[in-house]
Amino acid sequence: MTTTTTTSARRQEAQPILRVEDLHVRYGGSHVLQGVSFDVPATGVTALLGRNGVGKTTTLKAVLGLAPRSGGVALAGRDVTRWSVTRTVREGVGYVPEDREVFGGLTVEENLRLVGGDVGVDAPIVGELFPDLVRRRAQKAGTLSGGQQQMVALARVLLRDNRLLLVDEPTKGLAPKLVTEVADVLARVAQTTPILLVEQNLPVVRRIADTVVVLDAGQVVHRGPAEELVSDPDLTRELLGVSMRREARQ
Numbered sequence: 001m002t003t004t005t006t007t008s009a010r011r012q013e014a015q016p017i018l019r020v021e022d023l024h025v026r027y028g029g030s031h032v033l034q035g036v037s038f039d040v041p042a043t044g045v046t047a048l049l050g051r052n053g054v055g056k057t058t059t060l061k062a063v064l065g066l067a068p069r070s071g072g073v074a075l076a077g078r079d080v081t082r083w084s085v086t087r088t089v090r091e092g093v094g095y096v097p098e099d100r101e102v103f104g105g106l107t108v109e110e111n112l113r114l115v116g117g118d119v120g121v122d123a124p125i126v127g128e129l130f131p132d133l134v135r136r137r138a139q140k141a142g143t144l145s146g147g148q149q150q151m152v153a154l155a156r157v158l159l160r161d162n163r164l165l166l167v168d169e170p171t172k173g174l175a176p177k178l179v180t181e182v183a184d185v186l187a188r189v190a191q192t193t194p195i196l197l198v199e200q201n202l203p204v205v206r207r208i209a210d211t212v213v214v215l216d217a218g219q220v221v222h223r224g225p226a227e228e229l230v231s232d233p234d235l236t237r238e239l240l241g242v243s244m245r246r247e248a249r250q
């Protein structure tokens, strides 16, 4: 009896927050995802990697239901494949898309109140993770730098209760200092909420990812610990077409 309880507790502990099984996406005649399967553990950062155009963004969209999908998607063991996007978001899947999509004509405060209701910038998590946004609460979001806009996009999603975050290339186009700041914010968020992260910047992957999933031509070609991949220049070259420069690895 004791053994059964222990086994069941272990099984629960080991249950992934997200399970993707044999996921397919077709856009017209183009078969973009061709049977993608992977798990996202219930803790930490899982980085979804791959060369340009292999289907990383499409995978995030298919998990949410924003891309036409077939196959299995389970959130904490529940099959969500028939759920609407709205329901999936309400059930705790937060999405930060690649293009940031802040409302440029609205202030930082107004952008956050769109999802944060009465709280907005005054929410404790904003003060804790984004003090700069609190200072800039009255500034129009369209006049913020790319990095600051990324912080608004992240803060907006974090005002909800999330069980899983899908974050698409949050450091793209940012200056090195801001890349580090965004990575640090994500690392702190991941202490409480698992993240599936599309990221091209390998030093960021090394800094914050625990696990990696590599796509190529619409299929998973590698899964494993992040450190194993990023510390192996031959493997990164083979799978991603790039390798970590020596100075970036230090």
Ligand SMILES: Nc1ncnc2c1ncn2[C@@H]1O[C@H](COP(=O)(O)OP(=O)(O)OP(=O)(O)O)[C@@H](O)[C@H]1O
Pocket (backbone or CB within 6 Å): 027, 030, 032, 050, 051, 052, 053, 054, 055, 056, 057, 058, 059
């Ligand atoms: N709405 C769409 N209609 C048709 N084709 C699409 C659509 N969205 C994406 N694709 C195609 O699907 C493929 C995968 O695109 P996706 O954006 O998922 O790749 P990615 O790995 O995220 O690329 P990148 O690293 O360049 O952002 C590409 O060939 C792209 O042109």
